[in-house]
Amino acid sequence: MPARDAPPLQLILDRVYARLRDEVDRGKVADYIPELKHVDPQRLGLSIQMVDGQSFHAGDADTPFSIQSVSKVFTLTLALGKVGDALWRRVGREPSGSAFNSIVQLEYEHGIPRNPLINAGAIVVADVILAGHAPREAIGEIVRFVRFLADDDTITIDPEVARSETATGFRNHALANYMRAFGNLHHDVDKVLGVYFHHCALSLSCRQLARAGAFLANRGRLVGGANSVVSEERARRINALMLTCGHYDGSGDFAFRVGLPGKSGVGGGILAIAPGIASIAVWSPGLNANGNSQLGSRALEMIAREADWSIFSG
Amino acid sequence: MPARDAPPLQLILDRVYARLRDEVDRGKVADYIPELKHVDPQRLGLSIQMVDGQSFHAGDADTPFSIQSVSKVFTLTLALGKVGDALWRRVGREPSGSAFNSIVQLEYEHGIPRNPLINAGAIVVADVILAGHAPREAIGEIVRFVRFLADDDTITIDPEVARSETATGFRNHALANYMRAFGNLHHDVDKVLGVYFHHCALSLSCRQLARAGAFLANRGRLVGGANSVVSEERARRINALMLTCGHYDGSGDFAFRVGLPGKSGVGGGILAIAPGIASIAVWSPGLNANGNSQLGSRALEMIAREADWSIFSG
């Protein structure tokens, strides 16, 4: 997948930014988390982190935003490091075929969520990370891990967003209680949700997010360092899960249009991976009908096409 | 995705064949199509068709078998050639999250099947190919197209298998009638199913199947020729659909384990694509719980690992 005859990446980012910055149809900012609905819908950030260490940016690439479900990629990585393949006894690896917060599947499949990138699955992952510790410790561990990945100790959680979700996240409370009824949560529901809501409230800029996700493009190794975060096989497998499950019930469409593994969040961010080449982070707060960033998806489609990046081509 | 330090491909195939030929746990041969249940469960065929023209084979690579749903990749290609993106008004592009012959989703989504690689979607594709012609003509067109792709005029349909399915395929009759009730079939149900059951009864050997699918590994072009079957973008998109939807409710697991786009059939065949490198066809009649070839899936996992082929790594 080398970029043959493609324009320089900075030029691509600048072009994409120029074409989308004034777009009128930007989707709808998430309003079910009170703190999120005040975000400026005009924001648009674009960052590319190459595995060779170079990086490219456009627009609001340095403005932190709530990464929400994009954080599930990092907690999944952490949980796999703790329990390995034993995780798959409690969470599936299949696309859900339904909305990100659907509870129907849990009833039919006896409390086992379809995959770790939908809400129910990520709540099980939070339960794994909690592992008998206090929520505060588990949250601290997640923050340290993301700072380590991004090589940036300024990254923090937005406490207002975490509090806002704790108070209004009734569906997630329903999902957690439902899995607890099936014995698939091992800790107190409020503690597990405490961890979950806090890691969803991580604030990163596109620059930081692209950097934090770069190990997935780099066969599991940190960019610019000798450190291996995960094995190459595990990096592949996380990418596979992002491709099949990373955009809820829009995952097939994202694979079809963009052709790269990606994970979206209702804060409007998306992290995408061009294996062996780069990680890409985009942010635009307005969402489409599936709950994925509308302009972010379009930006990634344009970047992938212009750079000639697709995992489905040779 | 270059094969770095990997063993020669013939050696890989020979090893895989040696390790699986005497495996006891081979899954269960499909019995709902009467003609298929007489197939010898000990058969195992392996073929690799490189985009540079070389090919490698092991085991029963020259024995024709009923490719069943693998044929959906070819009819999808043909239908896209006829109506282009208009197809997506009648079929979705999302994983189904349910069994290959589920009818539940059709009710909830008003007769629009989730994707063209599950039965309901492929029946709509057959309706598109029928396009007002007699079933015999549509079937002839499909056979000619597959012969052209495989560069092999000996490929035929097994009339006994087609007849057997026509007489017993009650679920497919149900799916077709159901979509007709929603106006999403335009032709007579029996005619559409005539086309569908016949293309599922195509008989190809692994050698022929790998050759027929090679255009998907070769940016849309025939191997060893100047002919372009589809545009590079369309080839990518078909690969994306195979990855997210090609193994029914085992698609996520196949992506996770094998890391390549693939399409399975209940005859025990699987076609997989290593973009830019090769197409791979495997055949072993016993199926796992999701209706995919049990040894075929394992063979592909071993081949991909030993050759270091994965779309999720750089």
Next chain:
Amino acid sequence: MPARDAPPLQLILDRVYARLRDEVDRGKVADYIPELKHVDPQRLGLSIQMVDGQSFHAGDADTPFSIQSVSKVFTLTLALGKVGDALWRRVGREPSGSAFNSIVQLEYEHGIPRNPLINAGAIVVADVILAGHAPREAIGEIVRFVRFLADDDTITIDPEVARSETATGFRNHALANYMRAFGNLHHDVDKVLGVYFHHCALSLSCRQLARAGAFLANRGRLVGGANSVVSEERARRINALMLTCGHYDGSGDFAFRVGLPGKSGVGGGILAIAPGIASIAVWSPGLNANGNSQLGSRALEMIAREADWSIFSG
């Protein structure tokens, strides 16, 4: 449930007719069966057949109409006479909680329909009545049975309606094929549907329908004769099924408002039973959202209230 201090029944029927004849909001005439959509929506017929032999009528009580699913009460009675409680191995006795033609439940419950008064259940009942005979004979037996119940040899099937449904009843074809896939139809799908579509096309006037159903109000015996059609216990049980399942997903509401067992048809007819007192037939072609006669339901609610008939009061 004696009619204490209630006005005379003829007066009640005349009042109800007068109040509803010019009602503007009459619902929507069924259009999915082409032959039915030509029926005059202004029609309104009302008949009461007392167990003591008296009868009362108002409006279009002598105009025959297509009784459609009301016929399921008669075929159920016939099938129970043939196979008794063995029927319940192939059909359930629970309300469906979904639309009259839903196929979802069949998938979850492996081809066993929820009750004999939804389409899928009545198709199994038709399969039982067919019992190895030619469809023509089974249809003849049903017609003779309804003529016997109504003591009226002029009752016939409307062949145009039967033909119209045969050509367009794709959902019923889907349901039948689906149950056949589970082995819950024993005969050829087209033959079973031939019987089903024909008995749905029975034409009766309100007068005839009230008379035909009177055995259910009379402890299983014909009105005005010594003949027992079914045992008292079986009559009770058919009434119980009509109450819990007779109005599809509006059964609870009908029980709540009217308080009598009843069975509706998409032709706009409803048969209701006041046990020990009378059977009531009403007809108005416009349907509500659940597919039940809109004015017919209101007429029955008014009749039951004014006559003080309810099975839920002492």
Next chain:
Amino acid sequence: MPARDAPPLQLILDRVYARLRDEVDRGKVADYIPELKHVDPQRLGLSIQMVDGQSFHAGDADTPFSIQSVSKVFTLTLALGKVGDALWRRVGREPSGSAFNSIVQLEYEHGIPRNPLINAGAIVVADVILAGHAPREAIGEIVRFVRFLADDDTITIDPEVARSETATGFRNHALANYMRAFGNLHHDVDKVLGVYFHHCALSLSCRQLARAGAFLANRGRLVGGANSVVSEERARRINALMLTCGHYDGSGDFAFRVGLPGKSGVGGGILAIAPGIASIAVWSPGLNANGNSQLGSRALEMIAREADWSIFSG
């Protein structure tokens, strides 16, 4: 529905008790509420409260048990007294076609439970009764109401059972949070569930329960007093709901076998109504597959048959 030529009621109860007291197949005591699983499965209580004031008893008719969901009949009555038909904007009146604690339907129907006698519906009813008060006051009001109906001030709530459910009722927490997410609970989830779990923990003997429910058999009036609890029409309608929805996904079967409105609880109690004649309370802790008392259902079937009580016969 007069008892013609039926044996005396005390004789019937004694016979039923004698035939069932040593039955081996008694179902399974509910174990998901820890406090309930210690109940002696050999218990069997039977009581009939006639509308004329007489009462008949057999077995453990004076032992209090946890009435659980039978209490939903009383809270429904109370809520209808508070808000009347406005209740039906928040709860449906249709059988659910699924298990008592299913959450699937809530997703498809946007947080509106199917009826007030399944868990989700009764939680909405508890929200209505709460009406801005403290849970303690709402619980007090419910206890006073049941004491008034039973004319017995010794009736209390078992605090251990209430506490046990509060700590382990994860599914009910899930249902409540889910409806809250749709805006169909107006109060704090924990407060509403506090009311719900406490009224489910009401302890009544069969004698007390039959007395408490007798107003439903007596056209809405207390037995032996001039007081009207509800209008005759409302009593009818509550009976209709009990018949169509009172036994979860076994409601159709109960109507078919017993032929009387009834409401069951997982404590093993059932309240049944013979309109105009009597209310009947039975208790045996073992449950059948649908969560209804196994011997209790059989006892009611025998009593109704021997006394010739059925709402489906004249």
